[in-house]
Amino acid sequence: MPKVAFHTLGCKVNQIETEQIKEEFIASGYEIVDFNDEADVYIINTCTVTHVSDRKSRSIIRRAARKNPSAIVAAIGCTAQVNAKELAAIEGVNLVIGNKNKENILNIVEDYRRNNTNQVFAEPITKDAKLKPILFTKPHERTRGFVKIQDGCQSFCSYCIVPFARGPVRSKLPQDVLSEVNQLLSLGYKEIVLTGIHTGFYGTDIGNIDLAHLLELILQKNSEYDFRIRLSSIEPLELNDKIIDLIKDSSKICRHLHIPLQSGSDKVLKDMNRRYSRKDYEELVLKVARDIPGVAIAADVMVGFPTEEDSDFDDTYKLIEDLPLTHLHVFKYSKRPGTKAANIPSVNSEQEKNQRSEKLLILAEKKHQNFVLANLGQEGNLLVERKISNYSYRGLTDNYIEVEFGSDRDWVGEFAKVILDGVDMKTNLVKGTLTS
Structure with missing residues (x-):
């Protein structure tokens, strides 16, 4: 063999x-x-x-x-x-x-x-490069199943190599997505993560469907299963009222959104070709937090873009500090040959990039701790992912908080109702008490 x-x-x-x-x-x-x-x-x-x-x-x-x-x-x-x-x-x-x-x-x-x-x-990827359906034949030792609903991006942000590496947007046919979701649920998976390179663009290339409609179809076609859906990253301009309302109204869609920011400076956003303003992003995040109580909101942030000056970084820091963001993914700009930004002279040094990154990471830790503390005393619906010891289990709430609780029965792969009691501030690990 x-x-x-x-x-x-x-x-x-x-x-x-x-x-x-x-x-x-x-x-x-x-x-x-x-x-x-x-x-x-x-x-x-x-x-x-x-x-x-x-x-x-x-x-x-x-x-x-x-x-x-x-x-x-x-x-x-x-x-x-x-x-x-x-x-x-x-x-x-x-x-x-x-x-x-x-x-x-x-x-x-x-x-x-x-x-x-x-x-x-290595020939170029074209729009007719279809996504073939996947046949899932056996369960893995996991509770979370992933379904790639689309590939490609054609936004061409000035710093990003992805459109060159992944080609234009191609969506998987809805019947193929539904088939893959159903296969995973029948194999015992309890959480389905819908992912892609640019998930919010789902359906734009095939017509008569978008991400919100796809979510509705998944819920309708699998009503007999006890499961939940988690969305991967979705761009600010694609997160519309219909998707927000679906998350608000359905207990089967996780209260967890990853909304890339990249910069809080209008000048830098324009140079990045991001197509939204600081105010657009601020209004969206505030709406999400207002409409979906307890929602976890993550953001990608880039430091050291070639035109980012100290005042631009200060704008980014202040925006993040003021918004109800709960998780940050901080990246340092990396020059990618073939992108527009690769030809822009940089106004900042590696040392400045490192300092800005460190400052945001400290802020990220503080904001995450505040989010966890705000959830203490509440009941979370935990998907139990692993056994830590004979009496200890860990899993994730729908709003992306890791919780550990004790029980003398095996909970791995099941949902458990848990009261969030306290938190170890050094590790951010939340301790919970089983209620169901």
């Missing part, structure tokens, strides 16, 4: 795609082994969103080639899409497969085993 090992870098979509590829290899008779073990095939699903992820991708590829020089080494994914020649030049790399051909990797590997010919597949 041939052995295959995987290493995945980058976003949740990459991780989902790797899991799908794994299932295909297992079905074809391959044994999955740890990446540190000797294998016949090494598959590295790369990430190119920053120069750091590019460097990590190359490092992992070289490590695989050294591990077993006679193995097939396949570099796939986003770096393979935009820097195919560079990866193909790495000693020991046999296959370079961009995102358009990633779904065909099993056939490509099998062809290499027959012909022993190095190949590069």
